Amino acid sequence: MxxxxxxxxxxxxxxxxxxxxxxxxxxxxxxxxxxxxxxxxxxxxxxxxxxxxxxxxxxxxxxxxxxxxxxxxxxxxxxxxxxxxxxxxEPHMVGSVRIGTPDDYVMRFLPGILSRFAQAYPLVQVEVHCESSAQLLQRQDLDLSIVTRMPGHEIGELLRQEHFVWAEAVGFNPHEQTPLPLAMFNSDCFCRAWACNALDAMGREYRVAYTSPSLSALMAVVSAGLAVTAQLQSLITPDLRILGEAEGLPQLPLSNIMLLRNERHQSPVTDTLAEHIIEGFRA
Missing domain, CATH: 1.10.10.10 (Winged helix-like DNA-binding domain superfamily/Winged helix DNA-binding domain)
Structure with missing residues (x-):
């Protein structure tokens, strides 16, 4: 019919x-x-x-x-x-693009961004490299990089400004231990340096009890009540609680999430993905 x-x-x-x-x-x-x-x-x-x-x-x-x-x-x-x-x-929207990002942004922001981009431009291949901000700043082969910077040290384009906070599992009190057990990213992470410097400045004893390049691994340790961590506030899940001066922990700085574009690798593909990233982080 x-x-x-x-x-x-x-x-x-x-x-x-x-x-x-x-x-x-x-x-x-x-x-x-x-x-x-x-x-x-x-x-x-x-x-x-x-x-x-x-x-x-x-x-x-x-x-x-x-x-x-x-x-x-x-x-x-x-x-x-x-x-x-x-x-x-848009036949020019065919090809590949290489982006670098810390592991924590992959979990929080990239799934929605990459899903919308793939729906709009299914012929573009996206290659994601997960490394710390310090490592990404040294790389010259990436088209786009998402990095964390302290206020006053910005480079590139501001995507989002976030509070950096202490957190532990609800129902546990590892913050009461001396030295304070920490679960942090590996030693080349800006966030780890900020947290340790803040504790040093107030004279609080601590030990980095758990390290990993993976946010999910760190959150598993913290959720088990084994340590305190310091992360972006948007990454704190409902099973964790934010700590502060009342628990004897120092205030942490704001962090700026920045987008870096490799000027040598500019193309309609990278520019379009950059616009998707900007929209996704600012939403």
């Missing part, structure tokens, strides 16, 4: 009406007159679907049961349509 084709512009207008609750606001979003929007929906209901997708009550509109079903399909169709157009209309 042959069915009439559904124009993506009809679906785009339909989704706008569903999202904004009426024809007037949807008309502004899709840049059409209200009468044009009404004609589109009349065509969708009478000529294409031959059933109602809206219940009208004055100026208010609600989706019918069929409209609710169509909305899910419409979003998927428009998403696929966008992916196709991005791929075919």
């Amino acid at each position: 042959n069915y009439p084709a559904i124009d993506t512009e009809l679906l785009r207008t339909f989704v706008a009406i569903a999202d904004y609750g009426g024809f007037t606001r949807a008309a502004e979003v899709v840049n059409r007159t209200q009468s044009a929007v009404s004609m589109q929906m009349k065509r969708l209901e009478e000529d294409v679907l031959q059933r109602s997708v809206f219940e009208r009550d004055g100026r208010q509109v609600r989706l019918t049961a069929e409209g609710q079903i169509l909305l899910g399909y419409a979003r998927r169709i428009l998403k696929l349509h966008g992916e196709v157009m991005n791929t075919l209309r």
Whole structure:
């Protein structure tokens, strides 16, 4: 059986009406007159679907049961349509890009960023290198690098500013031990140096009891109640509690998360991924 084709512009207008609750606001979003929007929906209901997708009550509109079903399909169709157009209309968005980042940002920020980028540009291969900020600053082969810097020592483009905090597992008190047991990244990590310098300045005894280049390994140790750690506040999970001066720990500095671009490796691919990274960190 042959069915009439559904124009993506009809679906785009339909989704706008569903999202904004009426024809007037949807008309502004899709840049059409209200009468044009009404004609589109009349065509969708009478000529294409031959059933109602809206219940009208004055100026208010609600989706019918069929409209609710169509909305899910419409979003998927428009998403696929966008992916196709991005791929075919931007043939330069083919290739590879190498980015470097500390392990902690991989867990917190990169999954969403890379997922959105892959959906928009499926032909681009992304190679991720996880190293400390100090190591990344020495590399010349990466297209983009995400690094941590103290205020006043910024280089590159600011992505996000975060508080650096102490934390331990809820229900445990390793902060009461002397010397204070720490779970920290390896010795070339800026964050470890900041934490140790702050403890030295206040004369607090400590020992680096656990080290790892992996954030998940450090968090496993801390969650078991074996040590205190110092990390970005956004990385503190619900099973941990933040510590401060009340627990005899010094205040830690703010940290700036910076994006570095390798000027020798600039391309539309790296520039586009950089924009995705900026949007993801600032969201």
